[in-house]
Amino acid sequence: MATYQLVVNGENREVEAVPNTPLLWVLRDNLSLTGTKFGCGMAQCGACTVHLDGTPVRSCSTPVSTIGNKKVTTIEGIASADKVHPVQQAWMDENVPQCGYCQAGQIMSAVALLAKNPAPNDQDIETAMSGNICRCGTYERIRKAIKRAPNTTAK
Secondary structure, X not given: OEEEEEEEOOEEEEEEEOOOOEHHHHHHHHOOOOOOOOOOOOOOOOOOEEEEOOEEEEHHHOEHHHOOOOEEEOHHXXXXXXXXXXXXXXXXXXXXXXXXXOHHHHHHXXXXXHHHOOOOOHHHHHHHXXXXXXXXXXXXXXXXXXHHHHHOOOO
């Protein structure tokens, strides 16, 4: 066991964990941030996507010991207390979720894409989202929501 000082969603958090514990389980089990989902456990499906200093990573395969001073942002950290993130609003406006399980990871990847490229074309979206699998096949609605998000006012 080791003690780690993490910055998660803008808050300093101290956790005790075995060094090779995946960040996913630290977030869910130690910090009760359950929006990040376990999918495949092999960094293949994207359900566990979070940001490290704004870059999307798969938390199921990122050991807590490798986080260091990087800032962790989860799906819970992209909205404010009084309104959702524009990507979340676009997701709702386009009725993207079907089962919803993969959506936190999808949204986190979309937020990272739009932070770097506020007007992505279809190829940009496909490239950025290629690591996120949706078993329900809502890819067309995801694409529409990503294109809509920059022009969306969050509620």
